[in-house]
Amino acid sequence: MGDVAMLVPVVLALIKAQPEIKITLISRSRFAPIFAGIGQVQFMAAEVNGKHKGVVGLWRLAKAIKKTNPDAVADLHHVLRSHVVRLFLKWSGLPVATLFKGRQEKQKITKNFDPKTPWLTSSHERYAAVFRSLGLTVDLTPHLVANHKVPKDDQATQLRDNLPRPLIGIAPFAAFPGKAYPEAMMRQLITEVSQKWKGTILLFGGPGKEQNTLNQWSQDHEQVRNCAGSGTFAQELMLLQELDVMIAMDSGNGHLAANFGLPVITLWGVTHPCFGFAPFAQPAENQLCADRTHFPKIPTSVYGKEMPEGYDKAMETIIPEMVINRLSDILDKTNTL
Structure with missing residues (x-):
């Protein structure tokens, strides 16, 4: 995608x-x-x-x-x-x-x-x-993308108007394990974000296993909502375009968010933005990469299929505090606190 x-x-x-x-x-x-x-x-x-x-x-x-x-x-x-x-x-x-x-x-x-x-x-x-x-x-x-929107229906408009801001999107999954943030750290990040900002966290993912996982996570916090499987792909885009910021892996959701002119924080595991796959018009500061001091073989492959032994820990070098700090910088600038 x-x-x-x-x-x-x-x-x-x-x-x-x-x-x-x-x-x-x-x-x-x-x-x-x-x-x-x-x-x-x-x-x-x-x-x-x-x-x-x-x-x-x-x-x-x-x-x-x-x-x-x-x-x-x-x-x-x-x-x-x-x-x-x-x-x-x-x-x-x-x-x-x-x-x-x-x-x-x-x-x-x-x-x-x-x-x-x-x-x-x-x-x-x-x-x-x-x-x-x-x-x-x-x-x-x-x-180019500053005013780009997809047509939205009444349900999406009503939901957007009723959700406390800021609207923070999180897309925690990726095509390969080496590109996904560890579950324990992601849950910690969601907790810290929900404590720091009294807005709404919208979780994005696919149907089936991802949807079930996000359902479990959304039950931990009142302000967290699972968007996976709640409607059609078109309706999901209607919600996504209303975000104030997106946190994503090296995956499609980051690109979808960037197409609406949104700031996108991308977490890079065994891949790297050097290949030219970063979301559109996003600054280098939004590309949070795993520490190559400890994992020097990164990027292990172009698309993240290859994961040498031990490199399943690479994402752990991007601690939640790093994401929170970048998120704070973005939300401070957009005045959505």
């Missing part, structure tokens, strides 16, 4: 520079709410496990894309499936451009990371480069 979410600022920049542009965005249907409210975007669902499965299915998808009469095609995924679709469209005479992921330079960092070396080009800029190669203007500036 994070890769898709990072496209939002780029789309907004495209529209600002080319107000008449029309964009057909092809992805899995569950990601459609991320682009709700952006009038120039038409969403087309890629049913990769259904009618668009296999080479014949991808040919069918390419034909559907061709029927939208595009002037050009941008492949922002650069995987085998998108490569096949791109070839079909290129053979039909359309100009195409492809994302450069920088895989080799990222792998090189995992083998020999020098913290003094400048961070790699962000994913947002890599997306923007694809559109620039097609002759389009893309100027990525922080204010």
